[in-house]
Amino acid sequence: MKTIIYYYTGTGNSLWTARQLAQELGNAEIHPMTKMIKDGGTPKADAAGIVFPVHMWGVPGLVIQFLKTIQKDSAKYYFAFAVNAGQVSRTLIQLRNLMKSRGLPLSAGFDIVLPSNYIPWGGPGPAEHLQKLYNEAGKKIEAAAKYIAGKETGHIEKGSLWQRIVFTALYKMTYNMIPKMDRNFRVDDKCNGCGTCADVCPVGNILLDSKKPAWQHRCEQCLACIQWCPQEAIQYGKKTPAYERYHHPEIKLKDMMFKAK
Ligand SMILES: Cc1cc2nc3c(=O)[nH]c(=O)nc-3n(C[C@H](O)[C@H](O)[C@H](O)COP(=O)(O)O)c2cc1C
Ligand code: SF4
Ligand code: SF4
Incomplete structure (x- = not known):
């Protein structure tokens, strides 16, 4: 089969x-x-x-x-x-x-x-x-x-x-709000402009503006950008600086390098 x-x-x-x-x-x-x-x-x-x-x-x-x-x-x-x-x-x-x-x-x-x-x-x-x-x-x-x-x-x-x-x-209440939920992301001064966040975004929702991520409000909320940033420089709301990042241990950054557009 x-x-x-x-x-x-x-x-x-x-x-x-x-x-x-x-x-x-x-x-x-x-x-x-x-x-x-x-x-x-x-x-x-x-x-x-x-x-x-x-x-x-x-x-x-x-x-x-x-x-x-x-x-x-x-x-x-x-x-x-x-x-x-x-x-x-x-x-x-x-x-x-x-x-x-x-x-x-x-x-x-x-x-x-x-x-x-x-x-x-x-x-x-x-x-x-x-x-x-x-x-x-x-x-x-x-x-x-x-x-x-x-x-x-x-x-x-x-x-x-x-x-x-x-x-x-x-x-049903949240579904239509998802594309603009990227307004809650921000980048802190640990960002070194590597572009990984833009590379892992499955829908091309991140552009680099003066080497900093700029979210385009077509977000799917997959959270790849915040979770895979090598510098842990992306935050969401107030509490994420203190939270551990996550990805499956057997999945590597290169496995995430595909793009929709
Ligand atoms: C925006 C968002 C919403 C989520 N909502 C749920 C949910 O409703 N129920 C649940 O059990 N897990 C929820 N999760 C957790 C994920 O489904 C779960 O961690 C999943 O294993 C992630 O899979 P991935 O690594 O393939 O993206 C949510 C995660 C995200 C990013
Ligand atoms: S992945 Fe992190 S360090 Fe690299 S450009 Fe994006 S926010 Fe900056
Ligand atoms: S990687 Fe996921 S959460 Fe981050 S901007 Fe792209 S779609 Fe949104």
């Missing part, structure tokens, strides 16, 4: 998930969603997977944009992995509905819990906790790969009822 896995990632958790899965499945290719958006279509495969981080309790805008590029007959079996920090809420149901409206059946959806990259609320947590999450996620991906290889259908994971009610309302 030839499988193509499409991913979107800010700090590597989803890319790591996609890689683990590809290894388990065999005969699998991995592509960034941004490339497909740029190329304007998806190649044919027996199965297609969508791996992405949960943002604000739902499907990120970039993934919604990517769904529009999937050609109807490009695969018969579709599966998804919603990578999150413990609050998957209604994300995979939302994804199933979005896909259904385009005539694409979502056969399986898995909730993968990995460390939080949402630095405005704090750092990723102690090393033992992170290791536990990596181990558990690895086991879950292994089991999910068997389900996918058997082309089983119907397993779509979701959060508790209260999560789905409360957080779905919050998702």
Whole structure:
């Protein structure tokens, strides 16, 4: 079975998930969603997977944009992995509905819990906790790969009822505000003008102005810029100078060097 896995990632958790899965499945290719958006279509495969981080309790805008590029007959079996920090809420149901409206059946959806990259609320947590999450996620991906290889259908994971009610309302409230949330970023005097922040931005939302990042208000809030800045010179709100930066330890800066435009 030839499988193509499409991913979107800010700090590597989803890319790591996609890689683990590809290894388990065999005969699998991995592509960034941004490339497909740029190329304007998806190649044919027996199965297609969508791996992405949960943002604000739902499907990120970039993934919604990517769904529009999937050609109807490009695969018969579709599966998804919603990578999150413990609050998957209604994300995979939302994804199933979005896909259904385009005539694409979502056969399986898995909730993968990995460390939080949402630095405005704090750092990723102690090393033992992170290791536990990596181990558990690895086991879950292994089991999910068997389900996918058997082309089983119907397993779509979701959060508790209260999560789905409360957080779905919050998702709807915040969704349209996301592009301009980059107004909360600022750069401090540790910045040396290296340009890494602009290079890792998946949507080309950062321009260098006199060697300093200037955000263009088309932000996806993936937080790659703040998390990958080698100088830790980007801040968001007041508290981030004290918070530890995060990216998945097996994902390197060179893995993030792709651009939409
Ligand atoms: C803007 C933003 C919103 C987030 N919202 C959620 C959320 O609603 N639920 C959750 O469990 N994790 C949330 N997270 C955490 C990420 O989903 C989680 O850390 C994920 O593993 C990051 O994957 P990545 O490294 O592939 O970007 C959010 C992160 C960001 C940046
Ligand atoms: S990555 Fe950091 S140090 Fe480099 S230009 Fe951007 S803000 Fe400045
Ligand atoms: S500006 Fe930063 S947070 Fe916004 S999309 Fe680009 S890298 Fe992600």
